[in-house]
Structures are given as C-alpha cells and as structure tokens.
Amino acid sequence: MKCPACDNPESKVIDSRSLGDGIRRRRECTKCGERFTTYERLQQRSLYVIKKDGRREEFDREKLFSGIRKACEKRPMPTGTIEKLVENIETELYSLGKTEIYSTLIGKMVVSKLADIDHIAYIRFASVYYEFSDIATLKHAVDNLIESKQSAPLDGQLSLIKAEQLVGQKHRMRQKANNGK
Numbered sequence: 001m002k003c004p005a006c007d008n009p010e011s012k013v014i015d016s017r018s019l020g021d022g023i024r025r026r027r028e029c030t031k032c033g034e035r036f037t038t039y040e041r042l043q044q045r046s047l048y049v050i051k052k053d054g055r056r057e058e059f060d061r062e063k064l065f066s067g068i069r070k071a072c073e074k075r076p077m078p079t080g081t082i083e084k085l086v087e088n089i090e091t092e093l094y095s096l097g098k099t100e101i102y103s104t105l106i107g108k109m110v111v112s113k114l115a116d117i118d119h120i121a122y123i124r125f126a127s128v129y130y131e132f133s134d135i136a137t138l139k140h141a142v143d144n145l146i147e148s149k150q151s152a153p154l155d156g157q158l159s160l161i162k163a164e165q166l167v168g169q170k171h172r173m174r175q176k177a178n179n180g181k
C-alpha cells in the first residue's frame, strides 16, 4: 500500500480495529509520516454479473459504490449512508447463494432502496438505470414514487412532493380552463 502523500511503499500499522467483516488499519508512512487508513476484508467467493448485452463481468463493489455516489451527489445524507447501502446490497446479493446474477437485479435493488432514502437520488439513479428517454417517462416515475410514498413521506421530502403535486394540479387546471374556452 503506497503512501498517498509520497508514494513510499513502506508503512507501519499504528492502530487496527475489527469491523466484524473486516479490519480497519491506521497506517503511518515510514518516510514522511503521513497517516492513512486501509481496510481489509475477506474475499467473498466470486460473483458474476450478467449485463444487459449478455456479457459477464465480476461483481465490482467499487463500481456499485460510484454509481450510487453519483446519484447522491450533494444530497443531504448522513455520513456513511452510501457505504451502508452498498454493504446491504452486497450482503443481499451474496446471500442469494448464486454465482451469477443479472445486472438488472442489482439495479432494481438500488432503485428500491434509494426510494426510501432520498427521492432526488432515486430519480437520478432510475433515470440512468431505466434509460428514461423522454420527460413523460421521467414524470411517470415521479408520479409512481409520489403515489407509493404519499402515505409516509420522509423528513425533508414533503416539500418535493407538495411542489410536484402543485405543478400537476396547476397544469390540469390550466388545461381545463383552456378546454372550457
């Protein structure tokens, strides 16, 4: 593990903590004294992802993480939310006991979990995942989300739902008015 500051390959462990499924180590560069953290986890047995075009590639936790992080960019979320989400999905995937899974299954898991966490992140991820090609498909997804979440809106998301409803209502009212003429 190279030092992030000076690239020196030597470091000493100054602290290690067990995380249940892994170990977190604090390291100190022997050359410049930079301190950094490494994680060590058990290599799970291989899991392959079957992509939409039929190609297979090894499950890549980093790829999943960066996809979700992109969708969650600048959204107000407690620290560690994305890590936990990735952790949960990974655990669920491995607990299926399969060696191959469809990428669409992973996508569905992310979409359904994001819907409970943050609506904007959900829409962002879903728009990439479902390849929304036009605004009508996007609106349909938003409508579905509002319908399914209306009974129990999350903190801080009420305003989004209200705004969406208002826009919809105004639009319908305007249409009615126009039709009446």
Ligand SMILES: [Zn+2]
Residues within 6 Å of the ligand: 003, 004, 005, 006, 007, 008, 029, 030, 031, 032, 033, 034
């Ligand atoms: Zn260093």
